[in-house]
Amino acid sequence: MENALEIYQEQLARRELRSLSGLLAGHGLVLTEEDVSSLLELRRPALQNAGRVELGGGVLPKLARAFCDSPYVDRESFPTVLGDLQDAFYYYKTESLDQFSDEELIEYMVKVFNGPAEGSAELLCGLSLEELCRWARNGGAISFEEGIY
Template sequence: MDFGFSVVPADVFKEKALGELLEANNKSAEFGLVLTREEASQLIEVKSHELSAAGRIEFGSSALKEIIEAFCDSPYLNRQNYTDFLSEMLEIFYSYKNETLDLVSDSDLISYMKACFNGVCQGSTELLKTRELDELSRQIRSGDISLTVADPADEFITAAEENEIEFN
């Protein structure tokens, strides 16, 4: 048996994640969007794949639930394109978490994606990716804009301050 980090599955809380997705149906059902247990299970597989492809690992509450709750009232979604849309959103979301250097919180990124998707992109995931999110990433990387951040660098500075070392 190997006790290395590599053996830890991308999503170590699979059952919990399934429960969360089915719970999200409560809200999305208002808009006629409901995931079956099988669809939810498949989406969790997709999520694991996309996490792995993006070189990320997820703990705690799933971003997928937040995506569902944010997008379920979109005029561009219907029962037919719902699961494919969610699969694509997973790929986009984790990919742009990386592209935006983890400087954008989950909630902010999802809100931004929703605003663009329902607004200027008029329901096009392609435009969302190649135009809006690419531009957002470019501006963040160049330091042109700053958003609500979950900045690891901040954490390090805070941690250094926690060392409570004063010299002066």
């Protein structure tokens, strides 16, 4: 039963991600079926670690839409970056006690990713929620020492 539900949810996510192929192609990006499978496989532990549950297609399509026009992603790095961002998103969401909407949080992540983090998903993911908010508001440059490692 649980498997059937997971399969059903994965199908929803796949469908939503496929529907973005036109938009992604416009930015020279592609998510292959293999990429999507890897991302969905990463989703389960990411949700578990953050103590969250998703019903429906999940946050991946939102992240793909928000980050596809970043100057720092290309065809090769995009699936990996998406996986890292998915992980970070769930972490921030829970850390914020759900006080941020998906859109607010993604907006902050985009600002930091395209700004002070200069396209480093590793750097972005190492920030605490408080640091993310600070850097999103104030900009500037982040050094690796700023994050939590």
